[in-house]
Amino acid sequence: MPELPIGEGPESGSVGRMILITGATGTIGGEVVRQLTGRGVPLRAMSRTPSGPHGVRADFDDPESLRRAVEGVEAVFLLTAPTTATSRHDLALLAAAREAGVARVVKLSAIGTGETTADGEVIGEWHLEGEEAVRASGMGWTVLRPSSFASNVLRFAAGERISNLTGDGKQGVVDPRDVAAVAVEALTDPRHDGRVHTLTGPELLSVPDQAAELSRVLGRPVETVEVSPEQFASSGMGSSAARSIAIGTAWVREGHNAVVTDDVERVLGRPPTRFSDWVRDHVEAFG
Ligand SMILES: NC(=O)c1ccc[n+]([C@@H]2O[C@H](COP(=O)([O-])OP(=O)(O)OC[C@H]3O[C@@H](n4cnc5c(N)ncnc54)[C@H](OP(=O)(O)O)[C@@H]3O)[C@@H](O)[C@H]2O)c1
Known part of the structure; x- marks a missing residue:
């Protein structure tokens, strides 16, 4: 695949037609909305509980x-929620988008999708099915496979200790703002069509490493507490989500997600954000 003259292409940010952001009130979608708004790109921000000037309910x-949400849309950012862990939502949006003549879809997937464990379990099976449908959709497509979000530790902000489902397993923890920035490039620059970007931060960190970094920046102790996937999933998740989390976290725990890539830097033309910088920018969230 040819290298992109990354982050400074003439087409970058030049698409003026309507973009639909799904998952628009969540961590990544909210940031995509913020960054596209900053560029003056027309957009619709979709969720079941819409907010803001661009909010649409779907x-x-x-x-x-969905048919109403995709009407007149040029590109879709497709983000489906982990609490249901089903490819059904990807398929429903893709069907509506294809019918409406949408040109491009950027799907948020996850790192490791489609890899198999020693027991033959598939990592991220629901994302794998969604990715396959995106590739077969006939639209221009880009798949983003981020690693663990830095914002997962925000749980600590509620005064809890940090839940640790992954033991000492290290991951290329990524800043959600970097994931969103890559999504914005893919949504507005057709040269990303047909590409899979695996998005990580610049360093490998376990959850205890993240707690130590938080403690250093906040100047107070930050503890972790071992949590089983079953305990985690019991807080309002369906059984498919629980199963997906159990498979994925075991895989991380065994060290298989100790991966850093240079995809963020190749797309954005600058290094990915360090976890410590994400913490510094969110200190107020930790009280
Ligand atoms: N957390 C991680 O470390 C990580 C790492 C890699 C990949 N990922 C992937 O990232 C995605 C999650 O992103 P996120 O953390 O930004 O999500 P999030 O903060 O949980 O937000 C989910 C969004 O989806 C909307 N939504 C939920 N159900 C919906 C429905 N039935 N119809 C329409 N909208 C619906 C929610 O709004 P309403 O509730 O208002 O509808 C919300 O805007 C998942 O696909 C996950 O696999 C996560």
Whole structure:
């Protein structure tokens, strides 16, 4: 695949037609909305509980609402929620988008999707099915496979200790703002069509490493608490989500996600954000 003259292309940011952001009130979607708004790109910010000037109400389980959401849209940012862990939502949005003549879709997937464990379990099976549908959609497509979000530790902000499902397993923890910035490039620059970007931060960190870094920046102790995937999933997740989390976290725990890539830097033309910088920018969230 040819190298992109990354981050400074003439087409970068030049698409003026409507972009639909799904998952728009969440961590990544909210940031994509913020960054696209900053560029003056027309957009619709979709969720079941819309907010802000661009908010539109639609539900992946309501085909008619999806048809309305994609009308007149040039590109879709497709983010489906882990609490349901189903490819059904990807398929529903893709069907509506294809019918409406949408040109491009950027799917947020996850690192490790499609790899198999020693027991033959597939990592991120629901994302794998979604990725396959995106590739087969006939639209221009880009797949983003981020590693663990730095913002996962925000749980600590509620005064809790940091839940650790992954033991000493290290990951290329990535800043959600970098994930969103790559999404914005892919949504606005067709040269990303047909590409898979695996998005990590610049360093490998376990959850205890992240706690130590938080402690250093905040100047107070930060503890971790071992949590089983079953305990984690019992807080309002469906059984497919629980199963997906159990497979994925075991894989990380065994060290298989100790991966850093240079994809963020190749796309954005600058290094990915360090975890310590993410913490410094979110100190107020930790009280
Ligand atoms: N956390 C990580 O470390 C990590 C790492 C790699 C990949 N990922 C992937 O990132 C994605 C999650 O991103 P996120 O953390 O930004 O999500 P999030 O903060 O949980 O937000 C989920 C969004 O989806 C919307 N939503 C949920 N159900 C919906 C429905 N039925 N119809 C329409 N909208 C719906 C929610 O809004 P409403 O509730 O208002 O509808 C919200 O805007 C998942 O696909 C996950 O696999 C996560």
